Amino acid sequence: MGDAVPVHPSEDQAADTVRQLRALATSEGAVALARAAELLDAGSDPVAGLTRLRAEVGTDLAGPAWGIARQRRKARSTFGADADRLLFTADTLEQAGRPELAARRAARLLAGGADSVADLGCAAGTDTIALARAGARVLAVDVDPVARALTAANVAALDLADDVWVLPGDAVELVAAARGGEIAGCAAAVLDPARRADGRRLLDPDTWSPPWATVVALLEKVPTSVVKVAPGLDHDRVPAGVEAEWVSVGGSIVEALLWGPAVATTWRRATTVRDGVVSELTADADPGRAAAGPVRGWLHEPDPAVIRSGLVALVAEELEATLVDPTIAYLTSDQAADSPWVTSYRVDEVLPFNLKKLKALLRTRGVGRVVVKKRGSPIEPETLSRQLRGAGSGTATVVVTRVAGAPTVLVCDVVA
Ligand SMILES: C[S@@+](CC[C@H](N)C(=O)[O-])C[C@H]1O[C@@H](n2cnc3c(N)ncnc32)[C@H](O)[C@@H]1O
Known part of the structure; x- marks a missing residue:
């Protein structure tokens, strides 16, 4: 998933690109x-x-x-x-979200009956297409003429042009002018601010385009709205009455969303998609921090959507698990877990971090290949994995972390 500000060196170049795109259509x-x-x-x-x-x-x-x-x-x-x-340019393909997630967002946004949506920054039209396919009339706006040309061509190519209006527009101005819960005559809105410039992530939401102030104003003025934000967004920024959702696919975070008060149904939501199966974990209030305890027979690595949404304590309760360290998001329990929220490893050995002793242990167990995982440790997993390569044909997962504050190695899933 990308989120770059499309930078065109000049208006002439943008005009050239638009001409070329029209010729290709x-x-x-x-x-x-x-x-x-x-x-x-x-x-x-x-x-x-x-x-x-x-x-x-x-x-x-x-x-x-x-x-x-x-x-x-x-x-x-x-x-x-x-x-x-x-049609995509390199920039807009990099910015495009996943269509299946755009469809999921569109369905949820429209579930309350809204039938017209403003897509505030349409890029190549991924959200516009999903919204039109879900049955909405869509006003697609973008400050970038190349983005508008792409969206216009793309909705035409998919026979959706009758339900989509593509217009130049500045989201900052449209949000400032929003009244009575509507924006530009639409009952709902999607905003996906550009969060990169010159190939770099913009970590400060105030520097996004449109900036954070517009995000907050939209959520307040247009309650049927959803905003895509950076997965690293600080929880303190989430306005009251707004639901924050983190979504992972195959164990990697792919997006974070803020749902306006009319579509929010909970405080935080973690959504995981694994092998096409969607699972959702929700909390109406902060569940706090899980208790810590000694390492037991199984180690559980929470999905990043669970960690980012602050819901590790809920999972700990469900699995009767404790944290290995109060500051580290690894859980431990007596049983394996068949859960969409964690990946589980059987713990075979626990030892203080010491490269020589670890190598000797792996040699004794016949392990020559390891996958290294780490949390709360400065080690480089690839480097350590190379250092631990040996003659044995066995495999293992080596987890380097802190346990009750001490640098510790958990040797898991040893197959001799
Ligand atoms: C991250 S992209 C949107 C990607 C799109 N949702 C998708 O999945 O394909 C952000 C878009 O917002 C546009 N944009 C940035 N600032 C804007 C503003 N103030 N008003 C309207 N559009 C803006 C950019 O030109 C860019 O096309």
Whole structure:
């Protein structure tokens, strides 16, 4: 998932890109794109492929078609069959969220009956498409003309143009003008601020575009709204009455969301998607911190959505588990857990962190390959894993952490 501020060196360059995108949306453009895709799929190298494409479709279409076809190839793993109908620039593909999560957001936002939504910063239109597919009329605005051209072309390509209006607009001004729970005549809003500039993450929400003040104002003025924020957002920033949700897919955090008061149903929510199965853990109030205790037979690594949402204590209660250290998010209990909230490891050995002793232990147990995990330790997992490589054919997971404040190694899941 990306969130870059699309930076165009000049208005001329943006105007050029818009012209090229419009040319690609014609029937000649479609032929050029299809041919570029064929050449790329056949493994043509860029110089030979582009030379051939220029000869076949002309210089004006060849370069842009080649560029878009490359983005489409990259987009296939995320966008599936739609990828070959959509237009993305490198910037907007990097910014695009996952379509299945955009669909989930759209369904929840519209569940209360809202039928018109303002997408405030549409980029290539991932949210706009999801909202239109969920049955809403969508006003898609962006300050960037390239983003608007992409969204217009993409909704047309997916036969959604009748339900989408793409217009220039500044989210800051639209939010400032919002009245009576509506924004720009719409009953609901989606805001996904740009959170990168010059290839770097903008850690301070006040520097996002639009900035934090607009996020807060939107949530207050348009209660049927959802804002995508950085997963590292400080809990203290979440306004009262707003639900904060962290979503992970396959064990990695992919997005964090703030739900306006009309759609909020809880205080915090952790959502995990594992092998396509969606599980949700909610708390109406801060569950506090889990108790700490000695390492027992199983170690449980909470999913990052559980950790970021501050719900580790709920999981500890469910698993009858305790923390290995008051400051570290590893849980321990007597039993394995069949739970969407944790990954469990059987603990075979617990020893103070000492490289020589650890190597000797692994040698004795016939372990020659390890996966290293760490929390609360400065070690480099890849480096330690290399250092621990040995002649044995056995495998193990080595967890380097703190237990009751002391640097400790847990050797888990030893298979000799
Ligand atoms: C992170 S992207 C949105 C990505 C989109 N939701 C998706 O999943 O494809 C942010 C977009 O907001 C636009 N933007 C930034 N500041 C804006 C503002 N003040 N008003 C309107 N659009 C803005 C950027 O041009 C960019 O296209």
